[in-house]
Amino acid sequence: MRAYRASIPAGKAYLWGMRPTDLLKVLPEGLYCPSADVFIDPVRPVARALITHGHSDHARAGHGAVLATPETLAIMSVRYGANFAGSTQAVGYGESVTLGDTKFRFVPAGHVLGSAQILVEAGPLRIVVSGDYKRAADPTCAAFEVVPCDVFVTEATFGLPVFRHPPLSDEVQKLLHSLAQFPQQTHLIGAYALGKAQRLMALIRQAGYEKPIYIHGALENLTRLYQAHGIDLGEIRKISPGDGALAGEIVICPPSAIQDRWTRRFADPITAFASGWMRIRARARQRGVELPLVVSDHADWDDLCRTIQETGAHEIWVTHGAEDALVHWCHVQGLRAQPLHMVGYGDEGEAEPPLAQESGLL
Amino acid sequence: MNRFATLIDRLAYEPRRNAKLILLRDYFASTHDTERGYALAALTGSLSFKNAKPALIRTLVSARTDPVLFGLSYDFIGDLSETAALIWPAAARPHDDVPEHPSLSTVVETLATLGKAELPNRLAAWLDALDETGRWALLKLITGGLRIGVSARLAKTAIAALGPHAPDAIEDVWHGVSPPYRELFAWAEGRGPRPEHSDPAPFRPVMLAHAIEDSDFDTLDAKDFVAEWKWDGIRVQAVSAADEDGRIVTRLYSRTGDDISNAFPDLAEALAGINAAIDGELLIIRDGAVQDFNTLQKRLNRTAVTAKMVQDFPAAIRAYDLLFADGRDWREAPFGERRARLNQIVREHGSARLELSPLVPFGTWDELRAARRDPAALGADAKAIEGVMLKRADSAYLPGRPKGYWYKWKRDPFTVDAVLMYAQRGHGKRSSFYSDYTFGVWRTGPHGDELVPVGKAYFGFTDAELRQIDAFVRRNTTNRFGPVREVTHTPDEGLVFEVAFEGLSRSTRHKSGLAMRFPRIARLRWDKPPREADRIDALETLADGAAMRLAVPSETDERIIE
Numbered sequence: 040m041r042a043y044r045a046s047i048p049a050g051k052a053y054l055w056g057m058r059p060t061d062l063l064k065v066l067p068e069g070l071y072c073p074s075a076d077v078f079i080d081p082v083r084p085v086a087r088a089l090i091t092h093g094h095s096d097h098a099r100a101g102h103g104a105v106l107a108t109p110e111t112l113a114i115m116s117v118r119y120g121a122n123f124a125g126s127t128q129a130v131g132y133g134e135s136v137t138l139g140d141t142k143f144r145f146v147p148a149g150h151v152l153g154s155a156q157i158l159v160e161a162g163p164l165r166i167v168v169s170g171d172y173k174r175a176a177d178p179t180c181a182a183f184e185v186v187p188c189d190v191f192v193t194e195a196t197f198g199l200p201v202f203r204h205p206p207l208s209d210e211v212q213k214l215l216h217s218l219a220q221f222p223q224q225t226h227l228i229g230a231y232a233l234g235k236a237q238r239l240m241a242l243i244r245q246a247g248y249e250k251p252i253y254i255h256g257a258l259e260n261l262t263r264l265y266q267a268h269g270i271d272l273g274e275i276r277k278i279s280p281g282d283g284a285l286a287g288e289i290v291i292c293p294p295s296a297i298q299d300r301w302t303r304r305f306a307d308p309i310t311a312f313a314s315g316w317m318r319i320r321a322r323a324r325q326r327g328v329e330l331p332l333v334v335s336d337h338a339d340w341d342d343l344c345r346t347i348q349e350t351g352a353h354e355i356w357v358t359h360g361a362e363d364a365l366v367h368w369c370h371v372q373g374l375r376a377q378p379l380h381m382v383g384y385g386d387e388g389e390a391e392p393p394l395a396q397e398s399g400l401l
Numbered sequence: 402m403n404r405f406a407t408l409i410d411r412l413a414y415e416p417r418r419n420a421k422l423i424l425l426r427d428y429f430a431s432t433h434d435t436e437r438g439y440a441l442a443a444l445t446g447s448l449s450f451k452n453a454k455p456a457l458i459r460t461l462v463s464a465r466t467d468p469v470l471f472g473l474s475y476d477f478i479g480d481l482s483e484t485a486a487l488i489w490p491a492a493a494r495p496h497d498d499v500p501e502h503p504s505l506s507t508v509v510e511t512l513a514t515l516g517k518a519e520l521p522n523r524l525a526a527w528l529d530a531l532d533e534t535g536r537w538a539l540l541k542l543i544t545g546g547l548r549i550g551v552s553a554r555l556a557k558t559a560i561a562a563l564g565p566h567a568p569d570a571i572e573d574v575w576h577g578v579s580p581p582y583r584e585l586f587a588w589a590e591g592r593g594p595r596p597e598h599s600d601p602a603p604f605r606p607v608m609l610a611h612a613i614e615d616s617d618f619d620t621l622d623a624k625d626f627v628a629e630w631k632w633d634g635i636r637v638q639a640v641s642a643a644d645e646d647g648r649i650v651t652r653l654y655s656r657t658g659d660d661i662s663n664a665f666p667d668l669a670e671a672l673a674g675i676n677a678a679i680d681g682e683l684l685i686i687r688d689g690a691v692q693d694f695n696t697l698q699k700r701l702n703r704t705a706v707t708a709k710m711v712q713d714f715p716a717a718i719r720a721y722d723l724l725f726a727d728g729r730d731w732r733e734a735p736f737g738e739r740r741a742r743l744n745q746i747v748r749e750h751g752s753a754r755l756e757l758s759p760l761v762p763f764g765t766w767d768e769l770r771a772a773r774r775d776p777a778a779l780g781a782d783a784k785a786i787e788g789v790m791l792k793r794a795d796s797a798y799l800p801g802r803p804k805g806y807w808y809k810w811k812r813d814p815f816t817v818d819a820v821l822m823y824a825q826r827g828h829g830k831r832s833s834f835y836s837d838y839t840f841g842v843w844r845t846g847p848h849g850d851e852l853v854p855v856g857k858a859y860f861g862f863t864d865a866e867l868r869q870i871d872a873f874v875r876r877n878t879t880n881r882f883g884p885v886r887e888v889t890h891t892p893d894e895g896l897v898f899e900v901a902f903e904g905l906s907r908s909t910r911h912k913s914g915l916a917m918r919f920p921r922i923a924r925l926r927w928d929k930p931p932r933e934a935d936r937i938d939a940l941e942t943l944a945d946g947a948a949m950r951l952a953v954p955s956e957t958d959e960r961i962i963e
Binding site: 298303307324328363364368 | 467474479484488830883
């Protein structure tokens with residue numbers, strides 16, 4: 040990576056025959072495009088930012104100008120208030136903007152509502168910054184599109200071959216089966232507030248469940264936003280003090296709430312958690328999860344590998360996650376690949392939950 | 402295999418006993434005969450697969466995966482079966498050539514006859530056909546490590562829930578039936594006759610006692626009861642009888658019905674030919690003196706039984722009761738009659754390995770209280786006594802824990818004042834509470850006094866106290882490690898527990914070098930500053946065999962919780 044970081048003066052002379060690392064550089068703030076003077080998903084406030092999607096580790100408040108899909112801008116506005124940036128510009132899927140000599144096109148990433156990959160084009164050189172993405176079906180957002188490119192910048196949240204997400208219908212059936220088997224218990228599901236929660240609602244509806252789904256107050260605004268974008272989630276009720284113990288009902292809450300004192304109101308709740316991490320038994324047990332639901336908004340190992348191949352990229356940059364395994368796989372395939380060692384991603388969404396470190400007990 | 406896999410997958414995460422019971426019952430009620438029979442066998446530990454070793458699994462996986470990726474994955478997960486189940490690559494095959502999932506019955510029946518050489522290919526073919534959960538279940542099953550928190554007793558209770566019989570009735574026939582238990586299910590569901598024992602030395606469900614409450618003494622008449630020492634060993638049932646061919650079969654069962662004869666071949670041999678079923682306590686008796694539980698544990702902890710171990714730790718039984726002899730079931734007879742016949746049998750057998758457990762003479766409850774406080778005064782091996790047992794002289798031997806017949810009156814527990822150091826979230830109903838506590842006592846460290854953890858306890862407190870401790874933990878957290886919180890524990894600030902426990906032994910597995918037996922929170926000492934908690938020296942003295950009490954709780958606030 041050291042060689043790639045060697046600084047080369049920016050300017051037209053390098054446009055043709057430009058190296059990928061001239062077009063995009065890793066700076067402490069995030070990926071930077073010198074020719075357009077813009078960052079992609081910066082983790083600190085910058086003058087100009089392109090945002091792939093609304094998860095808080097990618098979309099932070101306080102930038103000067105923000106360019107993103109209209110849905111992502113709406114999400115940021117719900118989360119941070121209308122004045123989250125100095126100025127904003129919406130770019131729809133398939134649309135391009137040209138900044139300096141560089142063209143940026145936003146393409147669906149299939150991760151959450153409004154999530155985009157950003158194709159960075161300078162002359163013949165094409166780099167796709169995919170942000171977070173998945174290939175599995177999701178009724179709540181536009182499906183991932185493969186964009187042929189020279190360099191593919193990929194996440195590796197689930198970048199180990201032990202992560203193969205199971206069929207979604209199986210996971211939802213597991214939940215509905217438990218509801219039938221334990222009709223006196225509240226089924227409390229931890230799900231990330233943006234994306235996972237709404238996708239889960241849609242999946243539960245697809246499986247034919249028609250009763251109201253109850254939600255924690257922290258999920259309300261984003262869920263309403265999804266509904267306002269025409270996504271049918273059925274009847275969603277925010278829990279109110281008069282609701283009682285909600286025996287036999289589905290309640291969705293943010294992961295941080297599943298073991299919170301807030302849960303004491305429910306009828307002997309069965310704790311479920313919807314996450315790709317639920318594939319690993321120890322992870323589920325650490326969180327006290329009794330009904331793990333393997334539902335992920337990230338590509339699993341097979342889809343990471345498949346996507347890399349389909350883009351036709353000859354060089355792969357891995358932003359965050361289990362970089363070692365994916366980089367190794369790329370090398371075996373004869374592809375150039377390196378981890379970018381980017382700091383600051385993976386704080387929301389399916390960030391790896393903190394390990395219960397050996398606390399030196401006994 | 403898929404349905405069995407789903408079942409054990411759910412059981413593995415489910416902390417509630419009742420929910421486990423429902424999961425088991427529903428599975429048994431909706432699964433066909435052979436399949437559910439082998440599932441029951443798997444859950445009760447009645448299956449073993451000799452040739453399937455972890456090394457074989459490793460070899461199979463290594464042949465199919467990139468070693469670097471396998472290594473990274475194994476490091477990440479830390480469990481071989483789980484890593485293998487998840488990383489196993491989908492076999493490339495035409496779409497219409499999907500192999501049939503092996504049923505649990507197929508797996509069990511095939512492995513019973515399959516040669517060792519054929520195992521790798523067969524196993525690989527099954528792994529190809531199963532999904533992740535199915536592969537995990539298969540690998541756990543054949544390597545003998547289900548570990549899903551289901552006891553044999555719970556599985557039998559679920560069988561009882563299929564029909565009109567009580568769990569003890571299932572226990573009663575259990576040792577006459579074998580996998581896949583068709584006749585057992587037929588009977589349990591009210592469709593067939595009661596299975597008859599063909600086993601000459603079956604296990605019979607044991608009778609258990611209730612802990613006596615202070616108020617019980619007001620209503621119980623001392624004259625109706627006899628008392629025995631409650632030995633601190635392993636409750637066993639020794640059975641020896643001849644089969645149809647006249648061959649003598651001798652077995653030792655744990656109180657849950659597990660056959661533990663192989664761990665005590667010396668004892669089984671010594672009991673051969675008693676021609677009876679005897680309820681008693683397995684103890685180490687050297688030169689006529691009963692050794693304490695720590696000594697017994699040294700023998701229990703070994704995997705292989707060596708001649709030296711047999712010689713150094715000679716096992717014997719102190720007999721309490723008689724269940725079967727002379728070709729008849731003695732359980733209906735009153736205790737006095739059973740005891741008289743037991744006495745004769747023990748005397749006639751004439752082996753030092755089988756002794757009658759002596760009765761404790763008493764006329765009033767006060768006399769018994771005195772005996773319990775000082776067994777040595779009556780000539781008993783006080784270190785191996787954990788209290789007295791009260792039995793109604795006219796009581797039959799009733800399986801389970803019937804009320805009003807047998808009481809245990811345990812010796813006062815040891816107690817220590819210790820400081821709460823770490824708290825961990827509980828499970829199930831307690832998942833929003835910090836309910837598992839690690840506590841420590843003072844020792845002299847390189848930088849002055851420091852607390853060293855000596856044990857962990859998660860019960861003994863009331864629901865109201867749990868709320869108070871939980872609130873204390875949340876207000877006084879100094880560090881977080883996943884589900885664990887470190888709690889303020891300085892000489893001046895912190896929470897002191899009075900911890901009750903049954904014994905202490907030296908242990909290299911614990912930081913403090915001590916392992917506590919059966920610790921529980923006896924009292925919250927909000928009044929006590931941590932600096933006044935106990936020191937490790939006192940515990941070490943106890944572990945080294947001094948029969949001293951650290952702090953004798955008064956009779957009134959003694960709380961024995963089970």
